[in-house]
Amino acid sequence: MVFACTLFSSSKGNCTYVRSGRDEFLIDAGVSAKRICDALANVGGDIKKISAIFITHEHTDHIKGLAVISKKYGIPVYAPYLCARYIKSAFPEVAPFLCENNPGNTVELLDTVITAYATPHDSQGSVCFRITTPNGVIGYATDIGYASEQVWEALSGADSVVVESNHDLELLENGPYPRALKNRILSDYGHLSNCDCGTLLCRLVHSGVKRIVLAHLSEENNRPPLALAAARGTLMGSGIRVGDDVILRVAPPDGICEIMNIND
Ligand SMILES: [Zn+2]
Numbered sequence: 001m002v003f004a005c006t007l008f009s010s011s012k013g014n015c016t017y018v019r020s021g022r023d024e025f026l027i028d029a030g031v032s033a034k035r036i037c038d039a040l041a042n043v044g045g046d047i048k049k050i051s052a053i054f055i056t057h058e059h060t061d062h063i064k065g066l067a068v069i070s071k072k073y074g075i076p077v078y079a080p081y082l083c084a085r086y087i088k089s090a091f092p093e094v095a096p097f098l099c100e101n102n103p104g105n106t107v108e109l110l111d112t113v114i115t116a117y118a119t120p121h122d123s124q125g126s127v128c129f130r131i132t133t134p135n136g137v138i139g140y141a142t143d144i145g146y147a148s149e150q151v152w153e154a155l156s157g158a159d160s161v162v163v164e165s166n167h168d169l170e171l172l173e174n175g176p177y178p179r180a181l182k183n184r185i186l187s188d189y190g191h192l193s194n195c196d197c198g199t200l201l202c203r204l205v206h207s208g209v210k211r212i213v214l215a216h217l218s219e220e221n222n223r224p225p226l227a228l229a230a231a232r233g234t235l236m237g238s239g240i241r242v243g244d245d246v247i248l249r250v251a252p253p254d255g256i257c258e259i260m261n262i263n264d
């Protein structure tokens with residue numbers, strides 16, 4: 001069986017739960033430990049059953065709850081080398097539980113294989129994941145400046161994908177952010193726009209992807225209907241029937257969005 005869902009997803013905090021066969025793990029822990037525990041309980045999970053936390057990178061919206069979770073529950077934390085080095089110095093309580101997980105590395109749990117791929121992002125070290133479960137493959141990529149070859153490798157041909165749809169270009173351009181921050185977000189090491197996400201999604205659906213979750217929306221520079229409309233418009237424009245050929249959803253900032261749910 002596989003049940004995977006986002007628990008929190010936005011520029012304010014990210015955490016995803018995966019139950020795959022005998023494995024239960026998290027991707028990122030970017031809100032408080034208490035909120036993660038409560039959200040897990042809401043989907044029938046339990047932080048005490050989590051056997052690993054896979055960290056994409058060290059930005060606060062991905063690691064905020066990590067120190068308290070480590071102190072209380074001592075769960076192994078997989079992170080790329082430079083990201084792990086940063087976490088170790090900023091949150092020494094996490095140090096005993098850190099496992100290096102660099103791009104190209106594969107972690108085998110009991111029933112699940114997780115491979116890390118490099119992502120283009122302005123952090124010390126950042127990765128996305130290809131997760132092979134007993135019931136199919138999940139691709140997971142947020143915080144990506146553009147859809148690089150490695151990102152493509154992580155996501156292509158997966159059954160379900162979680163992809164960043166960070167900002168609407170007009171909202172970002174006309175919004176309150178200082179020019180330097182706007183440029184950072186727009187750069188190849190920033191975040192994926194709704195528009196670029198749509199282009200990537202078309203390629204992904206042609207590679208076999210059947211279910212898409214739009215994730216990590218900016219609270220300032222995006223709106224769920226805008227992200228959905230952009231993705232839907234680009235997919236429909238290339239002849240893909242949304243709802244028939246592919247299921248398209250947007251992850252709420254606080255609340256679950258199903259990525260995969262197969263009972264057998
Ligand atoms: Zn982020």
Ligand SMILES: [Zn+2]
Pocket residue numbers: 057059121123143
């Ligand atoms: Zn980031």
